Amino acid sequence: MQKIANFTSAELERFKEVQQLAYECVQAIELQLVEGMTEKEAAGLIKAYLDERGVDSYLHKPFAWFGDRTAFTGFWSDFHFFPTDRKLESGMPVILDVAPTCGGYTADIGYSFSFGKVNPELDRMRQTLLEIRSYILEAVLAGETFKQVYLGVDEIIAEAGFRNAHQVYPRRVLGHRVIKTRNTRYDNLSLFGFSARQLQWLVPGVLQGLVRQPSPLWNDRKESDHPPLPGTWAIEPHLASQDGQVGAKWEEILVITEDTAYWLDEGVPHNAQSVASNQQTVAV
Numbered sequence: 080m081q082k083i084a085n086f087t088s089a090e091l092e093r094f095k096e097v098q099q100l101a102y103e104c105v106q107a108i109e110l111q112l113v114e115g116m117t118e119k120e121a122a123g124l125i126k127a128y129l130d131e132r133g134v135d136s137y138l139h140k141p142f143a144w145f146g147d148r149t150a151f152t153g154f155w156s157d158f159h160f161f162p163t164d165r166k167l168e169s170g171m172p173v174i175l176d177v178a179p180t181c182g183g184y185t186a187d188i189g190y191s192f193s194f195g196k197v198n199p200e201l202d203r204m205r206q207t208l209l210e211i212r213s214y215i216l217e218a219v220l221a222g223e224t225f226k227q228v229y230l231g232v233d234e235i236i237a238e239a240g241f242r243n244a245h246q247v248y249p250r251r252v253l254g255h256r257v258i259k260t261r262n263t264r265y266d267n268l269s270l271f272g273f274s275a276r277q278l279q280w281l282v283p284g285v286l287q288g289l290v291r292q293p294s295p296l297w298n299d300r301k302e303s304d305h306p307p308l309p310g311t312w313a314i315e316p317h318l319a320s321q322d323g324q325v326g327a328k329w330e331e332i333l334v335i336t337e338d339t340a341y342w343l344d345e346g347v348p349h350n351a352q353s354v355a356s357n358q359q360t361v362a363v
Contacts, residue, residue, distance in 0.1 A: 085309065090184075090259065091334065094311055095344050097179060098186035098332055102348055104128045105175040105190040112194060114169060118143040118162035121175065129179050138178035138185050138257070146171045149191070149326030150319035151247045169195035172325045178257075178313075185257045187313035189330035190348065204318045204327035205349065207239040211316045212342070212350065215333070219340045225303035229253050232316055233299070244317040244326050246299075254297035254314040257332060307335050311343070 086094070108124045125141035144151075145165045149172045153159070167173070171194050178187035193201050211232055218228045232253060236243050245253050294302040297312065312335060317328035332343040342350075 085336070086259070086311065086334075091311075091343065093182070093184045094186060094257070094259075094332060097181045097184045098188060098344060098347075100129070100132060100134075100181070101177055101179055101186050101188040102190065104132075104179075105177065105188065106348060108175060109173075109190075109192055112167060112173070114167055114195070116167045117164045118145055118148070119164060121145075121167075121173075122162040125175060125177050129177070134179040134181055136180045138180060138187055140177075142174070142176040144174045144176075144326070145194075147324045147326075149174045150242075150323045151244050151317075151326060152319075152323040154247050157249060167194055170198060171195075172198055172201050172327065174326060174328060176328075176330065180260070183260045185260070186332060187255075187257055187315070187330055188347075189315055189317070189328045191327040191329065198325065200320055200325045201327055203239070204241060204320075204325065207235065207241065207318060208316055208327060208329055208349065210239075211235055212329070215314060215316075216340060216342065219307045219333070219335060222306055224305055225297045225307060226299055226301075226305075229297065229299040229303065236316075236318055239318075240321065241318040242321060244319040244328070245315060248315075248317075250296055251298040251300065252296050253299075253316060254312045254333070256295040257311050257313045307340065309335050309337055311335075 104125055107128060108121060111124055112121060121143035122141040125143070141162070142160060143162050145167050148163070148165060151159070172191065173194050174189060174191050176189040178185060191201065191205065214231060214235060215228060218231055223231070233243055245251070293305070293308055297303050297314070312333045313330055314333050315328055315330035317326065319326045329347070329349040331347050334341055334343050
């Protein structure tokens with residue numbers, strides 16, 4: 080039977096290692112991007128990097144979004160998420176997103192940056208995303224329902240002058256469970272870019288949510304109107320500018336137990352950069 084909660088410290092360390100590998104990957108690929116490269120080429124670099132380092136399957140294959148596609152502008156079907164022939168230009172916002180599985184442990188991450196030069200709008204979004212990171216943990220620890228937390232995130236986004244872009248994801252998710260699975264010969268089979276094996280637990284969970292049973296999804300619908308559920312959750316707040324030209328997100332694992340909650344790794348790039356910046360300010 081698949082476990083979704085009450086992981087041992089050793090198991091959580093394995094989730095952390097996979098998440099760190101995924102972030103190491105996208106940071107390495109950031110340095111390999113050149114003007115004129117397409118989203119498809121960037122996604123291919125991500126997969127090649129991870130395949131070479133022992134990744135055996137993916138919850139979903141790599142995504143790369145450039146320019147206004149980072150804001151999901153014009154996305155009206157799930158097929159718009161897949162990498163395209165959009166070419167990279169200086170100053171464009173970029174999001175790299177991938178969910179590798181190693182030995183049954185899955186991490187799902189998202190990484191945002193501006194290519195070639197500073198983008199002030201993107202920098203403002205990243206600050207708002209850090210506020211959201213703090214708020215989510217505080218709200219979960221306070222016992223607010225998943226739906227209430229989602230609506231609270233919406234308020235922060237609106238007050239900052241941005242739009243909620245994660246509502247464009249399938250079933251409007253702010254987050255979803257990641258679990259430990261067993262390796263099988265079906266690991267590399269995919270359906271619409273998602274692992275067929277992992278969809279075996281995700282889809283039944285969605286159906287459970289429709290009848291108000293615990294769902295593996297975290298959104299603003301009735302299926303998430305319940306207290307925080309123990310488990311490992313990939314959280315992915317995603318912001319878009321009002322003009323639909325810039326988008327930014329992060330994604331990382333939140334651990335929820337019967338007694339507490341915490342981010343699996345405080346050293347993720349979006350948080351580590353903020354900590355370093357604050358330390359420099361104090362030093363000055």
